[in-house]
Amino acid sequence: xxxxxxxxxxxRAVMTPLTPSEHMRSVAPNGGSMRAxxxxxxxxxxxxxxxxxxxxYNRQYWFRILSGFAEDFPGLRSVLGGNKFxxxxxxxxxxxxxxxxxxxxxxxxxxxxxxKNPQWAGTRLQLALDMVRLEWADxxxxxxxxxxxxxxxxxxxxxxxxxxxxxxxxxxxLDLHYPVDDLLLEVRKVEEDTDFASNAFSERHHRKRVxxxxxxxxxxxFLAVHRMDDSVYFRRLEAxxxxxxxxxxxxxxLNSAVESALRKSSIPAEERPAHVQHCFQTWAALGWFCRIxxxxxxxxxxxxxxxxxxRASRNERPSKSNSAAL
Amino acid sequence: xxxxRFNNFTxxxxxxxxxxxxxxxxxxxxxxxxxxxxISENFMIDGGRPLGILDQILEQYKVVxxxxxxxxxxxxxxxxxxxxxxxxxxxxxxxxxxxxxLCWGSVDGRYTHDLLPMPYTFEAARITxxxxxxxxxxxxxxxxxxxxSSYAExxxxxxxxxxxxxxVVERADCGILLDVNNIYVSSKNHNFDPLxxxxxxxxxxxxxxxxxxxxxYRKYILDTHDHPVIDPVWKLYSRAxxxxxxxxxxxxxxxxxxxxxxxxxxxLKANRFLASASLATAV
Numbered sequence: 001x002x003x004x005x006x007x008x009x010x011x012r013a014v015m016t017p018l019t020p021s022e023h024m025r026s027v028a029p030n031g032g033s034m035r036a037x038x039x040x041x042x043x044x045x046x047x048x049x050x051x052x053x054x055x056x057y058n059r060q061y062w063f064r065i066l067s068g069f070a071e072d073f074p075g076l077r078s079v080l081g082g083n084k085f086x087x088x089x090x091x092x093x094x095x096x097x098x099x100x101x102x103x104x105x106x107x108x109x110x111x112x113x114x115x116k117n118p119q120w121a122g123t124r125l126q127l128a129l130d131m132v133r134l135e136w137a138d139x140x141x142x143x144x145x146x147x148x149x150x151x152x153x154x155x156x157x158x159x160x161x162x163x164x165x166x167x168x169x170x171x172x173x174l175d176l177h178y179p180v181d182d183l184l185l186e187v188r189k190v191e192e193d194t195d196f197a198s199n200a201f202s203e204r205h206h207r208k209r210v211x212x213x214x215x216x217x218x219x220x221x222f223l224a225v226h227r228m229d230d231s232v233y234f235r236r237l238e239a240x241x242x243x244x245x246x247x248x249x250x251x252x253x254l255n256s257a258v259e260s261a262l263r264k265s266s267i268p269a270e271e272r273p274a275h276v277q278h279c280f281q282t283w284a285a286l287g288w289f290c291r292i293x294x295x296x297x298x299x300x301x302x303x304x305x306x307x308x309x310x311r312a313s314r315n316e317r318p319s320k321s322n323s324a325a326l
Numbered sequence: 327x328x329x330x331r332f333n334n335f336t337x338x339x340x341x342x343x344x345x346x347x348x349x350x351x352x353x354x355x356x357x358x359x360x361x362x363x364x365i366s367e368n369f370m371i372d373g374g375r376p377l378g379i380l381d382q383i384l385e386q387y388k389v390v391x392x393x394x395x396x397x398x399x400x401x402x403x404x405x406x407x408x409x410x411x412x413x414x415x416x417x418x419x420x421x422x423x424x425x426x427x428l429c430w431g432s433v434d435g436r437y438t439h440d441l442l443p444m445p446y447t448f449e450a451a452r453i454t455x456x457x458x459x460x461x462x463x464x465x466x467x468x469x470x471x472x473x474x475s476s477y478a479e480x481x482x483x484x485x486x487x488x489x490x491x492x493x494v495v496e497r498a499d500c501g502i503l504l505d506v507n508n509i510y511v512s513s514k515n516h517n518f519d520p521l522x523x524x525x526x527x528x529x530x531x532x533x534x535x536x537x538x539x540x541x542x543y544r545k546y547i548l549d550t551h552d553h554p555v556i557d558p559v560w561k562l563y564s565r566a567x568x569x570x571x572x573x574x575x576x577x578x579x580x581x582x583x584x585x586x587x588x589x590x591x592x593x594l595k596a597n598r599f600l601a602s603a604s605l606a607t608a609v
Contacts (some may be wrong), residue, residue, distance in 0.1 A: 098439060
């Protein structure tokens with residue numbers, strides 16, 4: 001058997017979902033016998049059959065990716081509960097196996113998959129989607145690219161009608177139906193606490209978390225998931241702020257982004273200049289804008305830089321609440 | 327012997343893996359460590375804390391890159407995005423050599439994130455060696471391939487694992503990262519004499535050695551990197567050092583990671599074997 005054919009056959013077997021008791025299935029993906037597949041490619045030894053040897057890899061594969069997935073989406077687990085989360089994880093990973101050299105990207109297609117397969121989230125679909133978007137944004141913000149921040153002197157000769165400010169690539173802008181930021185922070189806090197706590201303590205917090213999810217009511221929020229001093233923060237935004245930032249990210253010139261964002265605003269006209277000025281001061285202080293060269297400041301568009309990369313250990317990525325931001 | 331073209335003529339001592347759980351200890355206490363091995367994929371990113379930490383480590387320590395997903399033995403071509411990011415990291419760390427595993431783990435663009443064993447065939451050796459050459463030429467840094475622990479053997483194999491290793495490194499003209507724990511684990515799982523393996527490795531190509539702990543189950547042994555090194559593995563290490571000479575050595579401890587000092591102390595046990603190798607060379 002040629003190398004490619006062998007690798008295809010083995011990978012297919014290894015990536016076949018396990019039985020409910022976490023063993024290798026007896027039926028192969030092609031409907032035939034998994035024992036026959038194993039016997040055809042793998043030698044038995046004096047202790048293990050071909051099937052048992054293949055099963056070691058099959059179990060390792062699922063344990064590894066399920067563990068990585070659970071590490072990345074503790075909020076989704078909280079929203080759906082353990083059993084439903086486990087079912088979603090297995091279904092998603094069976095449909096969308098990793099296409100990246102890094103496990104960091106395991107959840108990259110989860111939002112799209114969940115929209116196409118809403119039955120897995122049941123009545124909590126929107127809440128689940130919001131949480132997935134937030135947890136993925138958190139991953140992106142954690143290790144996305146950062147460019148040198150804008151300095152006041154960069155804008156000295158800028159023409160606001162043509163100026164295109166670029167947001168830092170790591171910033172993620174989210175419009176959500178539920179206040180899942182608070183919930184995720186609570187989930188993280190419980191995770192940290194249980195590192196040092198007794199089972200009883202953990203159980204009490206688990207119940208508290210479940211009831212927090214049950215109480216969660218629809219409340220549209222706008223969020224910037226950003227990074228400061230290498231920590232990720234969730235910062236709530238007003239609708240107008242969100243619209244301005246989204247306009248800038250889409251490449252609109254400064255004036256145009258502000259005007260279209262304030263068109264339907266309830267902020268009194270006379271207060272708008274001061275409001276906008278305050279927003280920009282805050283965002284600039286947070287380092288949210290990238291430095292622009294002279295051409296950009298005169299109005300030439302600049303391409304957005306996508307923020308992608310590998311993930312590091314989960315415990316390096318603690319997100320913080322708004323309070324720590326300016 | 328220790329400094330050779332496969333480790334860029336360096337003479338590193340005993341290192342340990344750089345792990346997040348030890349960051350704080352390392353950056354605040356600044357312990358004396360010969361070198362750190364990093365998992366390349368953890369730093370093949372665009373920004374954020376991991377790169378900030380790495381830059382601080384690079385200011386004070388020597389760092390060598392070790393990868394887990396190049397999959398030299400996969401039949402498909404190298405992933406261009408992977409190579410591009412890896413090259414950027416090589417420039418950042420200035421790693422004197424770079425290692426990854428003699429295994430496969432992806433097919434048709436799908437990744438298992440596991441170190442799957444090779445069929446020991448001449449076709450596989452040819453494909454693997456070609457890929458090692460391609461990666462090395464692109465990265466412009468010496469490459470060493472590491473033997474993996476395995477739990478399965480293929481009917482199609484035409485040679486032993488050590489013959490396969492030799493075939494690949496000769497064809498690719500690359501180095502070896504000799505993992506003596508992996509040799510031990512595989513020897514138990516496949517009933518061969520681990521000393522035969524150690525004695526068959528071309529000593530002049532060994533760029534680095536790995537030592538580690540493992541977990542024993544009723545019918546097989548798993549390479550778990552969550553225990554101290556056991557005596558039989560130290561004996562293999564001793565024999566390897568006897569043949570190869572004073573070689574850059576790294577302790578892997580990736581799960582249930584104890585304190586920095588405990589990991590470092592375990593690694594430093596290698597000193598007693600390295601010292602005798604140095605003595606033998608002097609005599």
